[in-house]
Amino acid sequence: MTEYTPGPLDRDATVYVAGHRGLVGSAIWRHLDEQGFSRLVGRSSAELDLRDRDAVFGFFADTRPRYVVLAAAKVGGILANCTYPVDFLSENLQIQTNVLDAALQHEVERVLFLGSSCIYPKLAPQPIKEEYLLTGHLEPTNDAYAIAKIAGILHVQAVRRQYGLPWISAMPTNLYGSGDNFSREDSHVLPALIRRYDQARRTGAPSVTNWGSGTPRREFLHVDDMAAACLHLLEHFDGPTQVNVGTGQDLTIRDLAALVADAVGYDGETHWDTSKPDGTPRKLLDVSQLTASGWEPQVPLAEGVARTVAWYRSHGESIRQ
Template sequence: MRLDPTAPTFVAGHRGMVGSAIVRRLIADGFTDLLTRTHEELDLTDRAATFKFFAQTRPRLVILAAAKVGGIVANNSSPVEFLSQNLQIQVNTLDAALQYRVPRLLFLGSSCIYPKHAPQPIAESCLLTGPLEATNEAYAIAKIAGIVHVQAVRRQYGLSWISAMPTNLYGPGDNFSDTTSHVLPALIRRYEEARSTGQASVTNWGSGTPRREFLHVDDMASACVHLLKTYDGPHQVNVGTGMDQSIREVADLIAETVGYAGRTEWDMTKPDGTPRKLLDVSVLRASGWEPSISLEQGIRSTIAWFRSNRSTVRA
């Protein structure tokens, strides 16, 4: 599908890691009328404010990257907030986009929408075929609701809205907190602090055996713009690399890259989460897209970004 780079384009969540990467990609592709609002300027959980924004700006393309996100600890300890806030953001934005008949929209979800014990690699058809991982079930259900919402709009109103489900993302702008971040940025911070303070050992959660797929956020942004240009189907599309590593392997790679020479220990009393989560990305690959940033390259550049922005990163 042809995208008009001069059309008003709303990127919801533009200051987050995902949204900022999409903005960078759109600018590189020549988009000239990007609509962005900070949370202070536009609270998407405020339904009236969201509809007023759409009435005033009339976007023709919407990318919904705004969300309340976090790692295992945050999801497990605050399920009400992860369910309620994400549902509010989604319903308000999607309803407003429908009210003003936005012709093209991309809803961004997460690979946690799939069952905990889904066959690996996980195909798009696995959605709603089994129980979810308990630690992030509330967040996953909110994202599933968004997918169904997009499908319902397509079916009832004929608008060309689509959904993309990225795997575990990382890169510049990530959250590096020990308690609310996802695993890769948390490991980067942990090993970098251990190196700089001379700690003899680092203790990581769980056994280190679960396997995860990681995608650099700039590759994710590239894939999303590619899908907006090429895909117009009812089903969500998986976005990933098609390769995974154990958490232990990722920890070793990060330790080596930051230059940490101490011991790594594993706290088996802490949860592992889903044993394996690898996406089947054959639909995306068949459309002509491939990732361009290897895990080694991505980790190296993300560590460099973290060091350069240490005083201002989300932590």
């Protein structure tokens, strides 16, 4: 493999952000735009179905991007992952394989593949180091999605070994922020809590019932921080292993619920339905590799939740619910 030295990306080069309308992709797009990138390219799913291999290859032939950020994916919470495992496995494999294969055919200089912290074993030692990948059983409630993302990491590593291209992977912790999915069916825990508590406040409901026991611990990163970390990695990191992206701090779901209730101004009671699954007991990333490269998050959780609540309320009917 030819040695690659990371450095500032060409702000005038064509950059394709796959999934630029999603939570992560839209934040990355905003950040790149703010940092002076003048030739950002994105396509909605209606304009380009990334599951359509011929369409993806045609798109790359037309646009010929120099850099690619692969943030497109089918995502959802515990309920969606449990209900539609085939969809999460098949569609994500199709999306990432098509994009990565097309990027390889056109020898894209730099690719950043985004995965998820659910790739790690359910009972991995905490905090979770990158080296723990494939050392134990996955969490059953999202194993299909995790397998797809693991395949993406190995795909990137294989391209590095076989073709010498300096492609990298980043594994974010739980993300939240502007543009999140607040739907009842497939939202993640934090936006689901915001929707639930805000609705209870508006309707005057005396109590709110959440899934599980509230005891699992989770780490949360604001999506604007994630976007900044992505550009940082593209300009400062090159290596075969995936890189964890998070805050290095976690809290219980029970404490998170209390934080959200306070942010929306709800003062009723909270109950916990222990017949519902908790998921992984704890999931905290070891982010020492990222911090050693010179990056740290800037948005405290309380501030980030307050900003997300404000965004949720200001967007009304346009929000995915």
